[in-house]
Amino acid sequence: xxxxxxxxxxxxxxxxxxxxxxxxxxxxxxxxxxxxxxxxxxxxxxxxxxxxxxxxxxxxxxxxxxxxxxxxxxxxxxxxxxxxxxxxxxxxxxxxxxxxxxxxxxxxxxxxxxxxxxxxxxxxxxxxxxxxxxxxxxxxxxxxxxxxxxxxxxxxxxxxxxxxxxxxxxxxxxxxxxxxxxxxxxxxxxxxxxxxxxxxxxxxxxxxxxxxxxxxxxxxxxxxxxxxxxxxxxxxxxxxxxxxxxxxxxxxxxxxxxxxxxxxxxxxxxxxxxxxxxxxxxxxxxxxxxx
Numbered sequence: 001x002x003x004x005x006x007x008x009x010x011x012x013x014x015x016x017x018x019x020x021x022x023x024x025x026x027x028x029x030x031x032x033x034x035x036x037x038x039x040x041x042x043x044x045x046x047x048x049x050x051x052x053x054x055x056x057x058x059x060x061x062x063x064x065x066x067x068x069x070x071x072x073x074x075x076x077x078x079x080x081x082x083x084x085x086x087x088x089x090x091x092x093x094x095x096x097x098x099x100x101x102x103x104x105x106x107x108x109x110x111x112x113x114x115x116x117x118x119x120x121x122x123x124x125x126x127x128x129x130x131x132x133x134x135x136x137x138x139x140x141x142x143x144x145x146x147x148x149x150x151x152x153x154x155x156x157x158x159x160x161x162x163x164x165x166x167x168x169x170x171x172x173x174x175x176x177x178x179x180x181x182x183x184x185x186x187x188x189x190x191x192x193x194x195x196x197x198x199x200x201x202x203x204x205x206x207x208x209x210x211x212x213x214x215x216x217x218x219x220x221x222x223x224x225x226x227x228x229x230x231x232x233x234x235x236x237x238x239x240x241x242x243x244x245x246x247x248x249x250x251x252x253x254x255x256x257x258x259x260x261x262x263x264x265x266x267x268x269x270x271x272x273x274x275x276x277x278x279x280x281x282x283x284x285x286x287x288x289x290x291x
Contacts, residue, residue, distance in 0.1 A: 009129075012080040015053055017241070019084070020234045022055025024278060028221050032284060033059035035217075036151055037120055042068035047118040049075045049106060049140060050126025054085025060122065061093030069096040073115050077105040106136060117145035124153035124282075131194040134205055141209040144289040150211060154202050156218060156282040161235040163275055168268055169257035176254060177239075180246035202285035211287035218283045225277040235278065236262065236271045 011018075022029075037046055037060055046064060048057045051074040064070035072089055076082045082101045089099045102114050106126070121140050130136035141150050158178040165171040189195055198205060203214040223231040243258050250258070261270040270276065 011052075011078045014241075015080055015084060017234070017237045018053035018055075018081070020230065020237060022053050022058075022088075024223060024231060024234060025055055025221050026059070028219050028282075029056050030059045030062065032056075032153075032219050033063045036122065036149065036284075036286075037063045038067070040064070040067050040070065040119060042070060044070040044119045045073070045116050045145070046070060047073045047075060047115055047121045047143060048085070048089075049121055049123040049143075050129075051076050051085040052081055052124070054081075054088035056122060056124060057085040057089040057099075058092040060120075061089040061097045061099065065093050065096045069098075071098045071100075071116070073118070074099065074101045075104060075106065075115065076101075077103065079103055106130060106139060115143055117148070118143050119145055119148045121148070121150045122153070123151070127152055128154055128189075129192075131192045132196040133198040134196070134208060137202075137205045138209040141206070141211050141287075141289065144211075146289055146291045148289050149286055150206065150209075150289075152202055152206070152285045153282055154285060157280050159238065159278065159280040161238070161270075161276055161278060162273075166257075166261075166268075166275075168260060169253050173254060173257055176250065177242050177246065177258075180249040181242060183249060184246045202283075203287070206285060206287035209287075210289070212290055214285065214287035216283055216285045218281045220281050221278065223278040226274040227276045227278060231278045232271045232273075232276050235276050239270055 033056060044064065046060050048060060051057045057074055061072050064072060072093060074082060074085050074089060082103055086099060086101045093099055104114060121143050123140055127133050127136045144150060160174060162174055166173060203216060206214040239258060240262055243262060247255055260266055260268045263269055
């Protein structure tokens with residue numbers, strides 16, 4: 001199926017949701033891009049591996065433009081996402097930044113011959129979808145120039161949208177949804193052809209890939225209640241995806257509550273609640289190739 005990768009997820013069909021999240025993360029990821037690429041020389045090469053809809057691509061292009069220029073290489077297996085990311089990055093980088101796109105599945109195809117040595121490789125929520133995560137980290141590390149930095153955005157806290165007691169069903173619905181999502185993802189990973197366990201943390205994986213100075217930092221995405229219409233729309237899209245993906249793992253009562261929350265004509269519609277918010281943390285793990 002076009003737009004579907006080795007993990008059997010149709011990423012092209014999720015482009016609208018990915019763009020919504022990019023808009024909500026814009027300020028936070030720009031700060032991360034500045035932290036990672038600010039002050040890089042005008043000839044710096046940056047790779048956004050698994051660029052998705054291009055939220056961080058645009059942030060990195062903007063930082064490179066402010067640095068005086070540079071090269072930004074976008075990598076993704078899904079053409080529809082690559083097109084969206086390239087458009088956003090080209091606008092943000094202007095004439096100062098050279099933007100190119102490479103359609104490749106990092107899980108199955110080598111990147112060394114198609115991507116130049118990079119001063120920074122950014123990979124967000126991508127490596128955990130690869131069959132062999134450690135091999136994926138090693139492949140990304142091999143793209144670095146001496147002294148270059150690999151930054152993996154992996155893990156953090158679950159997205160939260162609602163108070164613990166929402167006045168429907170048993171309190172703690174979101175926690176149970178997230179537990180069901182974790183179970184689903186565990187089965188998805190186990191079902192990926194050639195899946196290899198990685199029973200240690202991301203900084204360990206970076207060190208095992210031959211990099212040094214491995215460390216981590218986290219950034220916060222926060223839209224307090226009462227949330228904007230954009231945040232509420234994203235909440236509805238997220239709960240719709242959870243209902244479709246893990247609804248059969250919930251109790252009958254929880255399924256009824258989720259149905260009520262997603263009914264735009266009902267009194268409990270998630271998109272009309274004034275107590276909806278968006279809060280989560282993302283963790284970035286970094287390490288450097290020895291000079």
